Amino acid sequence: MDEKQKIATTIYRPKGQPRAIFQISHGMAEHRLRYAEFAQNLAQLGFVVVTSDHRGHGGSAASPEELGYFNKHKGWQKCVNDLYELMIQVKQEYPDVPVILFGHSMGSIMARSFVKRYDALLNGLILCGAPNYNPAASAGRIAAKSIIALKGDHYRSKLLDQLVQGSFNKQIPNPRTPLDWLSKNPDNVDAYIADPLCGFRFTASAFDDMFYGIQDMHDLMRWNLKNPKLPILFIAGGDDPVTGGRKGLESSAATLREAGYDDIEMRVFKGLRHELLNEKEKDQVAAEILDWTARKIGGCADLRTEQADQ
DSSP: OOTTOOOOEEEEOOSSSOSEEEEEEOOTTOOGGGGHHHHHHHHHTTEEEEEEOOTTSGGGSSSGGGTTOOOSSOHHHHHHHHHHHHHHHHHHHSTTOOEEEEEETHHHHHHHHHHHHHGGGOSEEEEESOOOOOTTHHHHHHHHHHHHHHHOTTOOOHHHHHHHHTTTGGGSSSOSSTTGGGOSOHHHHHHHHHOTTSSOOOOHHHHHHHHHHHHHHHOOTTOOOOOTTOEEEEEEETTOTTTTHHHHHHHHHHHHHHHTOOEEEEEEETTOOSOGGGSTTHHHHHHHHHHHHHHHSTTOTTHHHHHHHO
């Protein structure tokens, strides 16, 4: 991490020897504390859960003006490196413990940039609400760089925001708010809107970084494949406009298969939207995650029994 860059982190620790490390990479314009309930439940089941705010998010933003801004140079790469350095620190504390990386939405794009470089560190990868590759990312970078040249890297462009998120709510019938695409749970949507650390507009620089990330997760030329047997799970809401639907999910999975991974599964939850962990059916979602973990991650086979006993 940069010498001057603080990365806000919360680690939830279980009693006794942990069964696995579960590191969470959160989504765009949100923060780590929104995963507290999920993390606490996992910790009770024996996981070390590592949550951190990406640069320009939550407690990692030095001021409100820095929300939605990663870094002046190579912000995306620095966010991915933050995940790497934090993982190394936790692995040093818990050697020989399996590691699962969980990425939600934009965090799943970062997770794919991470696995492209560091898959040997992982024993499992979970991609939640994962955006599919969009070839328009190239045009997005050109637009973002033009805006940066004219307005500066901290400028917040409505055009870029519409380019990324403008179509999502149009896919929701009779929306109550502009953010109904996030969740069919109205309490969750209202809480997101009321949270001052959620929903901010990205800077032109951060949009450029994210467009780079979309390109990077799809570029197989520089993929450092070390762990082709890595188990990968996609989870998504059936009504999530961010993933590109079933076709988009299949495309995302196909990219990873082409990169060399052969153990990829998919769970689609009918009627749910983007933030699966905040839907009213979140217990069902968590049960599916734990079932997959019990089958795929060493030392977790008894998870289903322990969950039933709680």
